[in-house]
Amino acid sequence: MKLVTAIIKPFTLDDVKAALEQLGVLGMTVSEVRGYGRQKGHTEVYRGAEYAVDFVQKVRIEVLTDDAAVDKVVDAVVEAARTGKIGDGKVWVTPVDTIVRVRTGERGTDAL
């Protein structure tokens, strides 16, 4: 089992969610995060004083999946989140030891 974590531009979230739903992905966790990569931040000007806003608003998506589906899930996220411009984000995959569904106590792929 794998955990797919994606950092994407906030406005691409709807497209990413739709793409994952089409693949049959049944759930995901979304959080609002801030950070920067090569895009860096932006500057804001208040009464002539410039402020550097280093950390940019991004959305983090976390999806649990079984090993067989992981490549499709990653491809779907990457395709839906890509604008071709700097700051599109990153996707990474980490192995997951076990998963438990809290309601039933099911474990492993049954809990997906």
Add this chain to the structure above:
Amino acid sequence: MNAGDTAWILASAALVMLMTPGLAFFYGGMVRSKSVLNMLMMNFIALGVVGVLWVLYGYSLAFGNDAFGGLVGNFDNVGLEGTVGAVSGTAPTPEDPAGHQYPVLAFVMFQLMFAIITVALISGAIADRAKFWAWTIFAALWATIVYFPVAHWVFAFSSADGSVVGGWIANQLKALDFAGGTAVHINAGAAALALVIVLGKRTGWPKDTGRPHNVPFVLLGASLLWFGWYGFNAGSALGANQTAAVAFTTTTVATAAAVIGWLLVEQIKYGKPTTLGAASGAVAGLVAITPAAGFVSPLGALAIGVIAGVLCALAVSLKFKFGFDDSLDVVGVHLVGGLVGTLLLGLFSTTSVNSAGADGLFYGGGFAQLGKQAVAAGAVLAYSFVVTLVLGFLIKVTIGFRASKEDEVTGVDEALHAESAYDFGGLGGGGGLSNSVKPSGAHSAASLEESKA
């Protein structure tokens, strides 16, 4: 008594009262979220402190008969003695059977609101770093030795029969100040500059003092100020009459023009028009038209507004050159805006609008009025700056004026008031995982148990 005039003065007093909470939000939005409550409190406490002093002796010092060589009014009206039931204004005549008399107390309350907001204006210069009680004591003393005397010079007119002698700027110099360009704005702006010198920069200024935490608050506050300012300026006609309508009109057009002026400067200098700039431009226009409101034509007001918007937008950057952490630009907006309005009045004032005014340079009056305006502006600026500097240093060396560096970094809301402004998180049902460890009135866990039983 004239019911229309009385109603307008009372309504205006209420409008001006609303300016101080409006100012609190205008300022509060500009500071960081960790000190917004302290900013609101520094303004709100002015309502408390000055409201009490005004009744005790403030009104008397400002509007009592000239005393102490013309510095200030006398003590005849201490405790508002002699004001209850008294009337002011023009008595009825055969040509004007209604007359224009109103209760003295309506005027007392109207002028109180001016005293309150003038004190509150100063607080923006020392955001994030002042001890609350030190500020409060400063507010009381500053009102007493700076505002009340200056209000006497500018606002206290001698009575027609000569029984009450008013202040020197209004009656001897005859400089024009319709609603307080000198007594309110130059006065507060000069005091702000002095306090900035006394308290020094905030920790981390200018790099790490944060951007405004709530720009919508700033615009909301500026809008409340604009609304209340109709009481400030049109109310200063002290009657429901043509002059009030003129002041209402000039206030509107000057403010509108100043918004555009400020935004054009931003567009040209920084490439973007900002919400903070629009709010600031409005206030700059309101400040500048204040002394001129009842003395200039609508087009004169338009010129004053746009000039004030442009000059104040340029002036707010100067603090970085001089190294003064005037945190919310009280000097750049109120001192500069007050000077712009007070001096331009020497050019734009016209008796065609108000026979009680004067003709300025552009209306054939030569440089005479401009000279009087400059003397009034300079006198108020110098008096306020010097006395505030001395008062500020006295507070600094006795009880201390600045919060500790640790409190400043933690945030003065938590450190000085034991409160925090916001908890938007979902944790703990929005209570931020805080729970009551000592319910009010319960002195021990045992008494809490008893009360449950």
